[in-house]
Amino acid sequence: MSMNNITPWKKMEIIRHKNRPTIRDYLPMIFEDFYEMHGDRLYGDDGAIIGGIGRLRGMPVTIIAEVKGRDLNENKQSNFAMPHPEGYRKALRLAKQAEKFKRPVICFIDTPGAFCGIEAEKRGQGEAIARNLFEFMTLKTPVVSVVLGEGGSGGALALGVCDELGMLSNSIYSVISPRGFASILWKDASREKEACNIMKITAEDLTELQICDAIIEESEGGAHNDPMMTAENIEEFLVKTLKEKMQIDIDVLLNQRYTKFRKIGEFEESAAAEE
Amino acid sequence: MLEDLFNVVTTRFNSVVKDDKDKKESKSTVDIPKDLFFKCPRCSSVVVSEDLDNNLGVCPDCGYHSRISAVRRLAMVADKESFIEYDKDMISKNPIDFPEYEEKQAKLREQTGLKDAVITGECTIRGRKCVIGIMDSRYMMASMGSVVGEKLTRAFEKATEKRLPIVLFTASGGARMQEGMVSLMQMAKTSGAAARHSEAGLLYITVMTDPTTGGVTASFASLGDIIIAEPKVLIGFAGRRVIEGTIKQRLPEDFQSAEFLLEHGFVDMIVDRKSMRKTLSHLISLHTDNVEVKDR
Ligand SMILES: [Zn+2]
Secondary structure, eight states: OOOSSOOOHHHHHTTTTTTTOOOOHHHHHHEEEEEEEOOOOSSOOOTEEEEEEEEETTTEEEEEOOOOOOSHHHHHHHHHGGOOOOHHHHHHHHHHHHHHTTTOOEEEEEOOOOOEEEOOOTTTHHHHHHHHHHHHOOOOOOEEEEEEEEEEEEHHHHHTSSSEEEEEEEEEEESSSSHHHHHHHHSSSSGHHHHHHHOOBHHHHHHHHTOEEEEEEOSOOGGGGHHHHHHHHHHHHHHHHHHHHHSSSSHHHHHHHHHHHHHOOOOOGGGGGOO | HHHHHHHHHHHHHHHHHHHHHHHHHHHHHHOOTTTTEEETTOOOOOHHHHHHHTTTTTOOOOOBBBOOOOHHHHHHHHTOOOOOESSSTTTOOOOOTTHHHHHHHHHHHHHSSOOOSEEEEEEEEETEEEEEOOOOOOOOGGGBOHHHHHHHHHHHHHHHHHHOOHHHHHHHHHHHHOTTTHHHHHHHHHHHHHHHHHHOOOOOEEEEEEEEEEHHTGGGGOOSEEEEEEETTTBOOOOHHHHHHHHHHHOOTTTTBBBHHHTTSSOOOOOOOHHHHHHHHHHHHHHSSSSOOOOO
């Protein structure tokens, strides 16, 4: 079942559907014995990112996820999935713990972006994201990330330095929201739809740009139509990927992870100018 | 809900942008040509441009360290004729086929004499050898796209290979949106290169200059072993207007200043321009010179 004929804008509508499943729906469908762990041990506990330990088909794994709310109350708790620095620092703490106990790390990305506010700046939002990029790049255990809905900018990338990136077939991953893109580059937020269609933010586009490694099919018409089936596809992807990554010598894996990001960039060098 | 929130942010954002523009336009009819005078964004003092220039680009009234070109910066820091440039002919492609991106760049190249927003290479600073990278805000507000990402990554890799310290002068409006997701990935790429340099036990010094924001703050700029900032410069993750739009109140003047970051623990020291060369050379020598205790 190919999703290629769905426009980026249509995908945006699907991921904004009010019944779009969140990690809270998927967790019990994919994992067993999940224990949530709280706090960054430095400042507090961020409701926008949940983390913990569970089993994936019997194997202990560390799970780190950005949480969208399904109603206003949940959204208050999770700050509309916009993490503060303590959320990223909790993620890093749990990832380091996974490294110690030789468990793989599974990250779920689902955020409009890192929170923009006074407190977030005071506590070093930039530093928190940067530190995750730095530490995850050399984390000595396999890391797999999955974009569930919206992958918004640096706030998404902070959980996106991985050995393999999977994207749900309607999910998007972008440097800025299409609305932000239109308002900053064209000074016209109403051109959101046009921006969405040229930004190359779908799983297919990002596969072409070698950023996305695997497209995980959602149920027909969007994951909300059959969350269980979508969960099964996510589980299949995780099991298959982790089986493969767990076999690879860690130094080789780290080189592959470095290269995965190292090779991204489109530039040219004129040989003629060399002296 | 979220959409509403963003609506508020962007509407507010647009109105503020518009206000500023109006202000500028109305002012410019009163003001004398701006290349002759410099209006300090911190204290609003109006300074004769030549005087500012003779004062190393520092506002004589409040000490704000204004934006200067990468070439001038290099001359202030590196030993004469010690600089060997890396990758000087690298130019960007157009990964998402953004309309008029090539044209815009061609024009900027002509205006600035730069090929993109960073120059990299190696030099000596008072005899101490290091790899150096200097960003230049005149080129698309030194946003990070493929070229900035690749040149900085190569600079880290060269420094790792040659076992040299690296000094980066950061300035940036953030990720280069015109390159879409390819620009976001440069954050991971540069941070990864910084991590490898760090694992090799080598020194990385960041010097944050005006403005260091967005995806650059959220990647290599915040990862130095030692983080220096110039006085009064703007450093932050989110744009001031975006935050004001979110919280619907004005932010204090010193918010996201170098001093604000020092107070909150994200900068090691604030160093002014005239002391920068000496400070850098001392810090490098503290990490590279003979480490044995001397007998009297
Ligand atoms: Zn001033």
